[in-house]
Amino acid sequence: MDNIDHFNLRSFDLNLMIAFDAMMQEMSVTKAAEKLRIGQSAMSHNLNTLRMLLADDLFVRVGQKMQPTAKARALAGPVRTALSQAQNALHATDSFDPQSAQRVFRLGVTGEMDMILLPVLMQHLQQQAPGIKILSRTITSETVDGMINGGEIDLAIGCKSQLNTGHFGEVLFNSEVACCFNPDILDLPLPMSRAQYLASRHAVLSQTENVAGCVGVALQGMGIELDVVLAAPDFMPLLAAARNSAVIATVPCRIANQYAPLFGLSYCPMPIDVAFPPVTMNWAVWTDKDVGLIWLRDQIRAAINAIAPDRELQAAE
DNA sequence: GTCTGTCTCTTCTGATGGGG
DNA sequence: CCCCATCAGAAGAGACAGAC
Numbered sequence: 001m002d003n004i005d006h007f008n009l010r011s012f013d014l015n016l017m018i019a020f021d022a023m024m025q026e027m028s029v030t031k032a033a034e035k036l037r038i039g040q041s042a043m044s045h046n047l048n049t050l051r052m053l054l055a056d057d058l059f060v061r062v063g064q065k066m067q068p069t070a071k072a073r074a075l076a077g078p079v080r081t082a083l084s085q086a087q088n089a090l091h092a093t094d095s096f097d098p099q100s101a102q103r104v105f106r107l108g109v110t111g112e113m114d115m116i117l118l119p120v121l122m123q124h125l126q127q128q129a130p131g132i133k134i135l136s137r138t139i140t141s142e143t144v145d146g147m148i149n150g151g152e153i154d155l156a157i158g159c160k161s162q163l164n165t166g167h168f169g170e171v172l173f174n175s176e177v178a179c180c181f182n183p184d185i186l187d188l189p190l191p192m193s194r195a196q197y198l199a200s201r202h203a204v205l206s207q208t209e210n211v212a213g214c215v216g217v218a219l220q221g222m223g224i225e226l227d228v229v230l231a232a233p234d235f236m237p238l239l240a241a242a243r244n245s246a247v248i249a250t251v252p253c254r255i256a257n258q259y260a261p262l263f264g265l266s267y268c269p270m271p272i273d274v275a276f277p278p279v280t281m282n283w284a285v286w287t288d289k290d291v292g293l294i295w296l297r298d299q300i301r302a303a304i305n306a307i308a309p310d311r312e313l314q315a316a317e
Numbered sequence: 318g319t320c321t322g323t324c325t326c327t328t329c330t331g332a333t334g335g336g337g
Numbered sequence: 338c339c340c341c342a343t344c345a346g347a348a349g350a351g352a353c354a355g356a357c
Binding site for chain 2: 339342343347350351
């Protein structure tokens with residue numbers, strides 16, 4: 001604690017970190033102000049103060065939205081962790097020792113997070129909490145409310161930003177997708193063009209009865225029809241299909257980065273700019289008094305931060 | 318050492334203008 | 338038209354000096 005620069009911290013109001021965190025979640029001065037129950041001008045002033053203190057624009061206006069700069073994105077994780085730790089220090093009424101704790105945590109995760117988060121999270125837990133066990137349950141946007149309300153799962157991680165009242169939630173990262181294909185079967189360049197993407201046949205994720213999947217539905221909203229020939233609730237069948245047939249598997253960038261090379265697939269960013277729902281973490285209000293679960297929540301944040309951001313995706317053969 | 322009055326600074330709101 | 342930045346003014350908190 002002796003090396004903390006109290007002089008600099010004196011000029012940095014903790015509320016500015018809260019304002020920054022709200023901006024990262026809302027990507028809008030107006031919405032962030034509403035979230036913190038202050039006026040838009042006060043929020044704008046907070047942002048301006050942050051810009052001066054950190055010598056960076058932090059958020060730049062692009063059309064109707066505020067886009068975070070590289071520095072803002074780099075600060076997002078550490079700021080959220082610091083706020084969480086401060087909150088824990090103020091509210092914790094019990095103690096939790098990860099090294100000695102013996103406990104089973106029940107995580108509700110979507111297929112995507114199953115494959116992205118759990119390998120990294122387990123690596124963290126093996127080192128820091130050898131007595132902790134994870135019971136992973138598959139969730140969908142339809143089942144998550146009932147499972148978290150019924151106590152079947154402790155935390156829910158996936159693509160659903162709003163649960164019923166009585167829950168806390170936060171955005172972990174924004175979903176971006178990549179196109180994976182077998183270069184021995186499909187003669188496509190890297191990166192492929194929008195026209196080449198639309199002229200191909202597709203394998204997409206779908207957790208509903210709709211064969212168009214979340215990608216097809218998002219494109220339908222833009223007036224674009226995708227030729228979907230395979231819809232599956234998990235990503236492995238999509239990548240396997242792309243390996244064996246002339247289809248493009250559209251999957252989250254993190255999945256493409258980690259798993260496309262294992263299937264011998266080439267991949268590149270999706271050539272159409274589509275806004276998908278962000279990946280979120282949700283938990284019931286009562287769990288906020290559970291220091292063990294708060295600790296796990298912070299481990300999940302750390303694991304997410306340890307995974308390369310989607311924006312780093314480059315076309316790869 | 319404690320209390321009180323005054324000044325200064327910070328942060329807020331509401332109004333308004335400008336950019337996309 | 339929506340949203341952000343900026344300005345003027347108000348309110349509250351903190352710093353400081355003087356009185357007791």
